[in-house]
Structure formats: C-alpha cells, structure tokens
Amino acid sequence: MQTALTKRLRIAHPIFQAPMAGGATTIDLVSAVSQAGALGFLGCAYSAPDAIREAATAVRARTAAAFGINLFAPQPAVGVSGDLGRVMEILAPVHEELGIPPPLPPAPTDLAFSDQLRAALETEAEVFSFTFGLLPPEALATLRDRGRFVIGTATTVDEAIALERAGVDAIVAQGSEAGAHRGTFGPSFEAAMIGTLALVPQVVDAVDLPVIASGGIMDGRGVAAALVLGAEATQLGTAFLTCPEAGISAAHKRAILGGREDQTRITRAFSGRPARGLVNRLMDDFDREPDAILPFPIQNAWTRPARNAAAAQDRHEYLSLWAGQGARLARQLPAEELVKQIMNETSNALRRLGSS
Secondary structure, eight states: OOOHHHHHHTOSSSEEEOOOTTTTSOHHHHHHHHHTTSBEEEEOTTOOHHHHHHHHHHHHHHOOSOEEEEEEOOOOOOOOOSOHHHHHHHHHHHHHHHTOOOOOOOOOOOOOHHHHHHHHHTSOOSEEEEESSOOOHHHHHHHHHTTOEEEEEESSHHHHHHHHHHTOSEEEEEOTTOSEEOOOOSSOTTTTOOOHHHHHHHHHHHOSSOEEEESSOOSHHHHHHHHHTTOSEEEESHHHHTSTTSOSOHHHHHHHHTOOTTSEEEEOTTTSSOEEEEOOHHHHHHHTSGGGOOOTTHHHHHHHHHHHHHHHTTOGGGSOOBOOTTGGGOOOOOHHHHHHHHHHHHHHHHHHHHHO
C-alpha cells in the first residue's frame, strides 16, 4: 500500500516504528521492521555518539532497507528546582527494597546534541527525526545538505506550522493518546492534549507537507482511519513494545499485555517531563507530591537506578511502564509478522469502507 510519502522513502508500507529512546528500539527491532517494508527507527536521544554509530552500522548490516535515527531537539539547561531531600526520601525505601545503594545525586551527563548529530550524519540512516522542539537552523541546513529526509514532531497545529516554516520534510502529528513522552514545545503540555482523530486532519489542512499520524494506533483499523483523515503514514510505538525484539523488560511487556485503556496516566514521576504510562507504585508515590519532582532530564537520572534494578528483578511496580491508551490491543508477535498483520487489517478496513 503506497502513498506519496512511502514512495519517496522507498518503503512498502505506511508504518513507522516509533523511535522510543532508552533501549526499547533495539537493533533487532529496527532491522526487522525495516526488512518487513515499514520504517524502523533507532531512538538515540540518550545514546553516546559511538553507540549511535555502532547501532546504525549493525542495522545496516542486517538490512538494505531504509531506517531512521531520532534525537531530542536541543533543550535549554535546567537547574534543580525541586526538593532533593524529598526526592531522596521517596526513593530511599525503593532502593532498600530493591537491594541497591541509597540514592545519591547522579553524575552529570556529557551528551551534546552537536556530537550526537555528527554521529547520526556519519551513518547510513536515510531519515532523521526529532522531537521536543525545533532544530537550530544550522543543524537543519546540514541535514538537508547531507540528503537526509527530516521529520519533526507536533502536538498542535501551530507547532506543525512552525516546523513547516523551519524547513522540515514531513511532520508527525502526535495525539494525546500516545504513550511515553509527547513532543509538545509550543503551548503548555495541558493545552496540547489533543486527540489524534482531531489533530491529524487539522494539521493536514494547515500544512503542505506529508503528515504522519501518531497516538493510540495499534492495528490496521487505526492505520486505515489515519489514511482516511489525510495522513500519508502512521507511527506506532506501544504496538511494537510487545514484540520479542523490543528491548523493554519482561515485566513491562506483561503490564502492557494486561493493560486497559483506563489504566494509563500522564505523569512527571519518572523523567520530570509529562509522559503517559501504566499506573504503578512509584508513579503514585511521586504524583502524590508533585512539587518534589525535579525537572527533565534530572528526574530521569535520579530514578534510573531504581528503574534499572526493577527491570532486572522483574518488578513492574518501580518501572516506567510507558504505554498508550490503545494498550488493550497489544499483541505478542514478531515485528515482521506484526507489520504483515497490520497491513492485512488495513487493506480489509479500507475494503469494507469502499464496499459500504
């Protein structure tokens, strides 16, 4: 099933695997999705330059098909504005229960966007996407000069217009149903809580660029609906998290497979930035005291030791269980088989629409 965008990217299907940073988008997952005719994405926002190069090289060794790399747009420096003592008090019993050392201020990270971008440009990834804002003009110019297809992320029409004016090639319109972090950078996060069904056609009408629908899409019915709304492709995240190739923990996969649409919540508990996940104990502990939560990405660094230990110990109550509102539709299928099934479902849905 082809659209103008899939033809331009030389992929067979209007499906992008969302570039979920933090280990979910493994080499196995990205290469399998791309090999299946969709577009796999490496989520490299937390990756050092050498790791970006190595991952991209490994993907290219497994498939000649197109794939992408995603980074966060450069973020302003933030200081600690929460109560460090209270954060430590909340995390201390968690660390004790998990049998790891007491929480301590994390070491500062030295990841620089310019270094990450340079590494991405040294790979054979044909597509570059970004979220959380706009790219510096010089970065976007370099990407275009190097022949990369560039995709930005919008959660409102005004954000989409800003991305178009900046010079991107396509726009992900990310609805409020989406799991984990959303790309809001213009209005307040609360003001940008617009559902996919409402957001996509308004963005399509407002810009002259291809639009990729994202948020709550889990099967072929969602893909078909997005295409009818005017999108030229779809981006699925939660749907791929339960594939065996995905890099999340077994406890996280079980939580998604047993999850319901009314069990997710927007929280700043794990990273300091609003994100949607399945409710658990650590989320509740922090959400009861929102003033104690540190800014992004400082909170993310503080909670990482507990999250890593919980994953190793199969303890879902202390994980960031990122998931969208379509969790009930999740399936346990290899990535290649999932792509195939979703496209069959899409064809059937469009056929039913046409016959009616």
